[in-house]
Amino acid sequence: MDTSLKNKYDSIIFDLDGTLWDSSANVVVAWQTAKEQVNYIKEDFTRPMIHSITGMTYKAIFETLLPYLNEEQREEFKALAGKYELEILYEKGGELYPGLERALRQLSAKYKLFIVSNCQSGYIEVFFKISGFEHYFAGHQCYGTKNQPKAENIADIVNDHSLKSPVYIGDTMGDYNAATKAGVPFIFVNYGFGKVDEGQIATVSSLTELAGLL
Template sequence: MATSLKNKFDSIIFDLDGTLWDSTATVAVAWQNAKQQVDYINDDITQQHVRSITGLTYTSIFEKLFPYLNDELRADFRSKCAVYEIDTLNNLGGDLYPHLEEALSYLAGKYQLFLVSNCQSGYSEVFFEHGKMQKYFTGYQCFGTKGQPKHENIKDVVADFNLKAPVYIGDTQGDYEATVKAGVPFIFASYGFGKVDEGQIATIDGLDELVEIL
């Protein structure tokens, strides 16, 4: 675990998938249901497939998973998955990581909290509703809102809320690379889906550790 970083930041920007919750099982169910509505997807969609693309933008996900589809079919399937995903998540939710609410409650008393994710529009709202967590966050931004990369969304949040010393918490190499482009320090959540070998200012093995260092 990292040494103390107390009193170094005025705000915390969180990634969502792999950092605050794991919705991959539910998303796999949703996308598999969408597959049943078409005849052009070759294989069943599993939780492992979903885990393999966590952190990518919603457009990039379908390019990686279904490279054999032309643009029209890929867009059609993506739109079907988006609808099934939100509907299924509204019913089943995702798995909140241990100590999530305790951590957010404590941190919101010291910092402004934000969410920046590569998810589609409506996904962050499902997380907020499922976990009753929106009360802890000052603002949020996602790929689906403007269709721009994560580092631009981070920079927008920093500018829109006049943040002077933010830090980003994420679980993938892509998260880290986005923070480099945005000029924001990075804390690696090692319990998530990815691996980051260097560049982070701290590594946490759980949200309880985040409370300890911040």
């Protein structure tokens, strides 16, 4: 086993969707429910569609998926989708990736753990409620907190918690770019929704492998 990364960091910052869990099935249910409240959405939402925009800010998601809407319609639908997303996920949750609790328990014994996601406010709290894993994490931040890019949120976590040598874990090029911009090394998990071909310090295929690597 590669041991070159052991004891090299003081903290781990995780992405959420595609890294710790997959909530896309119930996000589809939520957004379809929102669609029924308006008369201007043309398409049905699907899991592949949700996967394709994972990692984008909530604002960019609907600009990308629904470019034909005017600003008023887009803002109305974004609010409805966000409302139903939190309600339905709070009830039904998402799919936790295999080995998650064991990995968090093992890693939290050695490192401070954090989450930085481009999700709306309240979403990380829903993950904590569903999983029961909040106690493993020392802090979190999302796009909805300050409406700022992920790189700035990563930097805030680093600065606010006086982290000296953090590493970021994610599953998309957006995650890699944000971590790099924040000056934080990046580990790619290839079981998520995206692809990163180069630049990462390591690639892992499971949370169990990640815990063994660090």
